[in-house]
Amino acid sequence: MQIPWISTPIRSVLAIWHQFIKNEIPELSKCSVLMRDRARVEETIYSMKRTGPSGLQVISDFDMTLTRFSYKGQRVPTTHNILDNRLLIDEDCEKKIKRLLNTYYPIEIDAQLSPEQKQPLMVEWWSKVHELLIEQKIRKNMLERVVRESGSRLREGYREFFDLLSELQVPLLIFSAGIGDVLEEVIRQNNVFHPNVNVISNYMDFDAAGVLQAFKGQLIHTFNKREGALLHGARLRGRPNVLLLGDSLGDLNMADGLSNTEHILTIGFLNDQVEERKESYVKSFDIVLVKDETLEIPNVILKNILKPQVRWSKRL
Ligand SMILES: Nc1ccn([C@@H]2O[C@H](COP(=O)(O)O)[C@@H](O)[C@H]2O)c(=O)n1
Numbered sequence: 367m368q369i370p371w372i373s374t375p376i377r378s379v380l381a382i383w384h385q386f387i388k389n390e391i392p393e394l395s396k397c398s399v400l401m402r403d404r405a406r407v408e409e410t411i412y413s414m415k416r417t418g419p420s421g422l423q424v425i426s427d428f429d430m431t432l433t434r435f436s437y438k439g440q441r442v443p444t445t446h447n448i449l450d451n452r453l454l455i456d457e458d459c460e461k462k463i464k465r466l467l468n469t470y471y472p473i474e475i476d477a478q479l480s481p482e483q484k485q486p487l488m489v490e491w492w493s494k495v496h497e498l499l500i501e502q503k504i505r506k507n508m509l510e511r512v513v514r515e516s517g518s519r520l521r522e523g524y525r526e527f528f529d530l531l532s533e534l535q536v537p538l539l540i541f542s543a544g545i546g547d548v549l550e551e552v553i554r555q556n557n558v559f560h561p562n563v564n565v566i567s568n569y570m571d572f573d574a575a576g577v578l579q580a581f582k583g584q585l586i587h588t589f590n591k592r593e594g595a596l597l598h599g600a601r602l603r604g605r606p607n608v609l610l611l612g613d614s615l616g617d618l619n620m621a622d623g624l625s626n627t628e629h630i631l632t633i634g635f636l637n638d639q640v641e642e643r644k645e646s647y648v649k650s651f652d653i654v655l656v657k658d659e660t661l662e663i664p665n666v667i668l669k670n671i672l673k674p675q676v677r678w679s680k681r682l
């Protein structure tokens with residue numbers, strides 16, 4: 367890029383610096399990685415690196431962001447879908463929930479509809495499913511087994527992601543429109559529910575006998591995360607730099623409860639309806655990962671920000 371008012375020596379220094387940080391993360395050159403403005407991404411990473419671990423927090427969506435979208439040709443269940451087990455729900459309920467999924471999921475990912483148009487329909491979907499789950503009198507003591515029997519799968523590289531953040535005491539806020547109790551059980555069973563992890567989600571309310579009687583608090587769906595972020599603002603840490611991960615445009619609002627941010631780098635997983643949604647994702651997220659079932663890119667970025675000394679010692 368030519369900036370006319372910058373003198374030639376400064377331009378040369380900038381060019382060398384740009385080339386230098388470009389080589390720092392060669393993984394960003396993969397064809398599955400799309401960026402509207404690569405130089406801005408690299409500059410943001412560089413600025414975050416200068417502040418280091420003490421200035422960073424990570425805010426991440428859960429379903430289809432920290433979990434895989436598919437595995438061996440099969441869709442990986444979301445926290446809602448994990449409850450689709452005969453230990454918890456009967457056949458009739460299963461059919462009704464599947465019908466609702468087939469009706470509303472295409473609306474959730476429809477590139478032609480705005481978030482405002484989707485919002486009331488998402489409330490309808492979530493409310494109907496939660497009502498059905500309450501009718502089934504789901505028992506709390508069955509959740510552990512149901513999660514164990516489910517095909518739930520965190521993305522490749524999840525252990526490195528969770529362990530690195532824990533090791534360097536970087537807060538990880540998981541902000542999910544899924545079901546919090548199920549989400550917690552998934553990360554517990556994968557041994558990554560570390561003390562730096564905080565979860566905002568839809569939690570089940572069990573009666574004294576451990577039977578589901580309601581859902582707690584205000585409903586969180588994919589397109590009202592801004593309201594959730596404002597409501598739970600105090601639970602977001604006062605760190606100036608944010609790495610935000612999501613798979614829906616609605617996830618971009620997860621950091622809206624924060625004040626005094628300096629740099630926010632957003633990474634979007636584009637799992638489904640790729641061609642239809644590519645343009646809007648590239649416009650909205652800083653980095654878009656197309657049909658990438660791994661956490662490789664978030665991990666290399668985190669390592670770059672958090673462990674500059676490792677990179678240097680490897681080079682010497
Ligand atoms: N009955 C439902 C409702 C929603 N979903 C999916 O869950 C995802 C929400 O969780 P996040 O962690 O991604 O916020 C959302 O994308 C829905 O597709 C579902 O499977 N069943």
Ligand SMILES: [Mg+2]
Binds near residue numbers: 427428429613
């Ligand atoms: Mg998601």
